[in-house]
Amino acid sequence: MGPTAEELPLRKIVLSSYAIAAIFIAASWSSYSYGISFSPWQAVLGSLRTPAFVCEPHQYTTEIVSIDPLLIYINNFVSASEAELLIAEGEPNLETSEVYRNGVKQPATSRTSRSGALPPSSAIVQCILSRSSAFMGTLLDLDGDFGTPQIVRYEKGEKFDTHHDWYDTPQRMKDGTSRWFNRVASFFVYLDGEGVQGGETWFPFIEARDGDGKWIRGEDGEGGGTKFVPRRGNALFWVNLHGNGTGDQRVVHAGLPLAEGRKTAMNIWPRKFYRRERGWWNF
Structure with a gap:
């Protein structure tokens, strides 16, 4: 059975949120150069698995x-x-x-x-x-x-x-x-x-x-x-x-x-x- 009319807008919003998140993650990954080439979708999936390193303030x-x-x-x-x-x-x-x-x-x-x-x-x-x-x-x-x-x-x-x-x-x-x-x-x-x-x-x-x-x-x-x-x-x-x-x-x-x-x-x-x-x- 397919989605009801009431469910369609909600699913569109959820899918759009995932797409925006994927684009943001891919952009964050691209700011670091690791000398490796990925296709666009590989970059997104790789970023989901391994977040880009961020140099945080550190105390010693x-x-x-x-x-x-x-x-x-x-x-x-x-x-x-x-x-x-x-x-x-x-x-x-x-x-x-x-x-x-x-x-x-x-x-x-x-x-x-x-x-x-x-x-x-x-x-x-x-x-x-x-x-x-x-x-x-x-x-x-x-x-x-x-x-x-x-x-x-x-x-x-x-x-x-x-x-x-x-x-x-x-x-x-x-x-x-x-x-x-x-x-x-x-x-x-x-x-x-x-x-x-x-x-x-x-x-x-x-x-x-x-x-x-x-x-x-x-x-x-x-x-x-x-x-x-x-x-x-x-x-x-x-x-x-x-x-x-x-x-x-x-x-x-x-x-x-x-x-x-x-x-x-x-x-x-x-x-x-x-x-x-x-x-x-x-x-």
């Missing part, structure tokens, strides 16, 4: 571990849902990690993890980079430039021996300009780590009191620097360079071997630009 707290050199512990720098999105973005790009030797990237027994680029054009990556920029304030150059962020993963037994994040000599931009840069600071953001044993981030030259289970003294818990326990969503921030642009050896660090579980993290490297004068590098 900080604890100063060291003033000189500056090392700050950030609680809840990313939310659990943000961490999951970052992992999903980066996992397809994971490959054997490499190190720089004489300006050339190559595998090394000192670094046995996997790592890969996080796409800077991704909405979630842009959100975290914007948060990082706001955190740094005037320490970041006015153009707010970051290197390509990186996802890194450690499985059982994997490690990264003591190293530093800055380059031994400034690097030239590959954008056709004559600008040179170095990594002025680092963020290391823990994206998972539940049930992990070992795998701490160890700073051998930074001495700090125990931090409520989030960090403890020494590689062995008794002395010789400070090691940080992987906790999802939390992050470390430190400054890599002295005021004259040279690397600060006091912030060398290591990823200690993972005894159990899996550790995934995000590296963020803000850039500082140099000018070259009479053979000297200056900010």
Whole structure:
């Protein structure tokens, strides 16, 4: 039996509401670029299943571990849902990690993890980079430039021996300009780590009191620097360079071997630009 005359207007209103909602959702989806092509109806259905990411205001707290050199512990720098999105973005790009030797990237027994680029054009990556920029304030150059962020993963037994994040000599931009840069600071953001044993981030030259289970003294818990326990969503921030642009050896660090579980993290490297004068590098 077909609809009555009284039911027809109501059904038209309901159907029109669904159509308007579908158009609105499709328009919202199109404001983000994911490099994927859909037909109009696929876009609508995909949006109904997976809402577009929105970078919401986010609150975190900080604890100063060291003033000189500056090392700050950030609680809840990313939310659990943000961490999951970052992992999903980066996992397809994971490959054997490499190190720089004489300006050339190559595998090394000192670094046995996997790592890969996080796409800077991704909405979630842009959100975290914007948060990082706001955190740094005037320490970041006015153009707010970051290197390509990186996802890194450690499985059982994997490690990264003591190293530093800055380059031994400034690097030239590959954008056709004559600008040179170095990594002025680092963020290391823990994206998972539940049930992990070992795998701490160890700073051998930074001495700090125990931090409520989030960090403890020494590689062995008794002395010789400070090691940080992987906790999802939390992050470390430190400054890599002295005021004259040279690397600060006091912030060398290591990823200690993972005894159990899996550790995934995000590296963020803000850039500082140099000018070259009479053979000297200056900010």
